[in-house]
Amino acid sequence: MWNPIDALLGLFSLDIGIDLGTANTLVFVRGKGIVINEPSWVAIEKNSKRVLAIGAEAKEMVGRTPAGIVAIRPLRDGVISEFEVTQAMLDYFIKKAHEDLFVPFPRPRVVVGIPSGVTEVEKRAVYDAALAAGARAAFLIEEPMAAAIGAGLPIMESRGSMVVDIGGGTTEVAVFSLGGIVVSRSIRVAGDEMDEDIIQYVRQKYNLLIGERMAERVKIAIGSAYPLPEEKTMLLRGRNVVTGLPDAVEVSSIEIREALSGSVGIILDVIKETLDSTPPELIADLMETGICLAGGGSLLKGLAQRVSEETNMPAWVAPDSMTCVARGAGKVLEELDILQQVLTTPDRRGSSASPV
Ligand code: ADP
Ligand code: MG
Numbered sequence: 182m183w184n185p186i187d188a189l190l191g192l193f194s195l196d197i198g199i200d201l202g203t204a205n206t207l208v209f210v211r212g213k214g215i216v217i218n219e220p221s222w223v224a225i226e227k228n229s230k231r232v233l234a235i236g237a238e239a240k241e242m243v244g245r246t247p248a249g250i251v252a253i254r255p256l257r258d259g260v261i262s263e264f265e266v267t268q269a270m271l272d273y274f275i276k277k278a279h280e281d282l283f284v285p286f287p288r289p290r291v292v293v294g295i296p297s298g299v300t301e302v303e304k305r306a307v308y309d310a311a312l313a314a315g316a317r318a319a320f321l322i323e324e325p326m327a328a329a330i331g332a333g334l335p336i337m338e339s340r341g342s343m344v345v346d347i348g349g350g351t352t353e354v355a356v357f358s359l360g361g362i363v364v365s366r367s368i369r370v371a372g373d374e375m376d377e378d379i380i381q382y383v384r385q386k387y388n389l390l391i392g393e394r395m396a397e398r399v400k401i402a403i404g405s406a407y408p409l410p411e412e413k414t415m416l417l418r419g420r421n422v423v424t425g426l427p428d429a430v431e432v433s434s435i436e437i438r439e440a441l442s443g444s445v446g447i448i449l450d451v452i453k454e455t456l457d458s459t460p461p462e463l464i465a466d467l468m469e470t471g472i473c474l475a476g477g478g479s480l481l482k483g484l485a486q487r488v489s490e491e492t493n494m495p496a497w498v499a500p501d502s503m504t505c506v507a508r509g510a511g512k513v514l515e516e517l518d519i520l521q522q523v524l525t526t527p528d529r530r531g532s533s534a535s536p537v
Contacts, residue, residue, distance in 0.1 A: 194284075194287075194288040194289050194290065194317060195210050195211065195278070195279070195282070195284060195287075195289040195290075196210070196211035196289065196290050196511065196514040196515070197209060197210050197211070197275070197278060197289045197290070197291050197292070197511060197514075198211075198291075198292045198293075198294070198327070198506075198507050198508065198509065198510030198511030198512070198513070198514065199271070199274065199275070199291060199292070199293045199294065199311075199507065199510060200294045200324070200327070200504075200506035200507035200510060201221070201256060201267070201270075201271065201293055201294060201295060201307065202221055202256070202294075202324075202348050202349065202506065203221065203254065203256045203257055203258070203259055203296070203348050203349045203350030203351060203371075203373075204220065204221060204254070204348055204349025204350065204372060204373070204477065205218060205219065205220055205221060205349070205477070205503070206218075206219055206220075206221045206236070206270065206274055207503075207504055207506070207507035208274055208275070208277075208278045208507065209504070209507040209508050209510065209511035210278060210282065210511070211511055211514060211515060213282065215504050215507060215508070216278050216281055216282065217236075217274055217277060217278055217281070218504075219235075219236035219237045219240075219274070220236060220237060220239070220240040220254075221236075221254055221255070221256055221270065222235070222236065222237075222239035222240040222243065222252055222253070222254055223235050223239050223252070223253055223254075223255060223263075223266045223269065223270055224238070224239040224242045224246065224250055224251070224252045224253075225250070225251055225252075225253065225266065226249060226250055227249050227250065227251055228249065230265075232266070232269045233250060235269065235270055235273045235274075236270075236273070236274070239252050240252070243393075243394070244392060244393075244394070253266065254349075254350075255267045255270065256296070256350065257349075257350050257373070258350050258351070258369050259296040259298055259299075259348075259350045259351035259367065259369060260296070260298060260299060260300075260303065261299060261303040261306060261307070264303075264306045267306065267307065267310065268306060268307075268309075268310035268313070271293070271307065271310040271311060271314060272310060272313065272314040275287055275289065275291065275311070275314040275315065275316070276314060276315075286315070287314060287315035287316070288315055288316070288317045289315070289316055289317065290316065290317055290318045290319075290320075290514055291311045291316040291318070291319050291320070292319075292320045292321070292322055292327075292510040292511065292513050292514055292524070293307055293308075293311055293319065293320070293321055293322070293510065294321075294322050294323070294324045294327040294328075294506045294507070294509070294510045295307055295321050295322070295323065295324065296323075296324055296351055296353070296367070297323040297324060297325060297353055297355070297362075297365060297367050298351070298367045301527055304321055304525070304526075304527040305527040307321060308321060308526070308527050320513070320514075320524045320526070321524065321525050321526060321527070322509075322510055322513060322523060322524050322525065323355075323362070323525060324346060324348075324353060324506050325344050325346050325353045325354070325355035325362065325365060326355070326357070326362065326509070326523050327505070327506040327507075327509035327510045327513070328344050328346045328353075328475040328476070328499070328505040328506045328509055329342060329344045329355070329357055329473070329509065330508075330509035330510075330512050330513065330520070330523070331475070331499070331504065331505030331506055331507070331508040331509030331510075331512065332344065332473050332475055332499035332500075332502075332505050332509070333499075334357065334470075334473055335470075336357040336358075336360060336523070337359065337360045337519065337520075338358075338359070339358055339359055340358070340466045340470065341356055341357065341358045341363070341459070341462075341463030341464075341466035341467050341470070342356070342357050342358075342466070342467070342470050342473070343355070343356045343357070343455075343459075343467050343470070343471075343472045343473065344357070344472075344473050344474075344475055345448075345452055345472060345473070345474050345475070345479070345488070346474075346475045346476040346479075346505075346506070347371050347372065347448065347474065347475070347476040347477070347478025347479050347481075347484075348371050348372060348476045348477060348478060349371055349372045349373050349477065349478075350369060350371055350372075350373055351367055351368065351369055351371050352367070352368050352370055352371045352448050352451060352476075352478065353365065353366070353367045354366045354367075354451055354452055354455045355455075356455065356459050356463060356467070358463060358466075360520075360522050360523055361522075361523075363459065363460070363463060364455055364458045364459050365455070366451050366454060366455045368447065368448075368451050370444050370447045370448060370451075371444075371448075371476070371478050372397075372400075372476075372477055372478040374444045374447075375400050375404065375441050375444045375445075375478070375481070376393055376396040376397045376400060377396070378440045378441055378443055378444050379391075379396040379399055379400060379404075379437060379440050379441070380393070380396045381440075382436070382437075382439070382440035383417060383419070383430065383432065383440075384422065386436075387428075387430045387432075388421055388422045388423045388428075389417060389419045389420070389421060389422070389428055389429075389430050390419045390420045390421075390422050391417055391418070391419035392419070395417060395418065395419065399415055399417060399432070399437060400437070400441070400481070401480075402415055403415050403432075403433075403434040403437055404434070404437050404438070404441055404481055404482065405434055405437070405438050405441075405481065405482040405483045405484075406438070406441065406445045406481050406482070406483045406484040406486075406487040407482070407483025407484070407486045407487045407490075408438075408483070409434055409482060409483065412433055412434045412435055413433070413434045414431050414432065414433045414434070415431070415432060415434075416429055416430070416431050417429060417430050417431075417432055441481075445481075445484070445487070448478075449487070449488065449491050449492075452472070452488060452491075452492060453491070453492060456492060456494075467494060468494055468495075470495075471489075471494055471495030471496055471497055472488060472489075472492065472494055472495070472496040472497075473496075473497060473498075473499050474488065474496060474497065474498045474499065474502065475498075475499045475502045475505040475506070476502060476503065476505070476506075477502070477503050479498045479499070479502045480498065480502060480503070484498075485497055485498050
């Protein structure tokens, strides 16, 4: 129903796409680009459950929190383990985007990218949270779909296309045709698991205990899935588990590649398995269009080359691969009439994608 107040506020309202990632939350505002890119972390006071900090500020506290405060990632495994916290996070990021752009009353249209494994109840929670944060209309989209749109794949065509979105907590693989997902897989092996692999490896080989953030730094600096043109080394600092004292060890990119081989192997397997379940006509298309890699994990050196070699298909990393989902979600609002069908809505409350 037409509402004069909404119409007036609509003049100042934003169209925003949100990537509620397991590792990072991004907010894309139409006409402005990515305005927020912060870790999906929330710091909470244990007893009162009061939210103390969200985003970058909360991540800073990780590993340094005094007793009584916990820093958590509510979406870590690609499922929403903490409803209220996820809602607080969404609310915070929507309001912050408006504040940063000096828009006084948030009445945006919002598309939120959600992991494809989430339940109806979880969808509902995100949807309600967006409305509670002031959204005039809220829509949900599965992340691989948003990633594909953000990467510019021709998902509405009959020609098949494929995305592998490697995030922090989950890797999602999907094959698209005619605006729908034909085959998809989601596994809980992605960037975090790679960090864990590195921690285990240096612990076993060198008795050196390193933290998650150090492991991530090593992965980004010298991690790879394919031999590098020039192999590198890096100094790791941590604690020797035998002596209990601070220690440092130099590791090579060859060793780190070996450490990562388990996780990388699992990701390659899930890609092959998805291809295995893909109808032959679409496989023929994919041999031309190739496999598009998205998400932060796709930036692992040599991954595209490795995927290509193992699948016998072209593989490429989407330009600006970490922002694909947020940009894709935002793009849906620009072409809502065409892209309506790619959205998903929680079950109760009527047909797909109708704004409330
Ligand atoms: P999510 O969508 O789950 O929030 P992102 O797409 O933001 O995840 O990706 C985060 C993951 O990408 C983290 O595990 C991070 O360590 C990893 N990552 C970021 N940059 C690189 C890089 N250059 N090489 C390897 N991994 C990377
Ligand atoms: Mg993601």
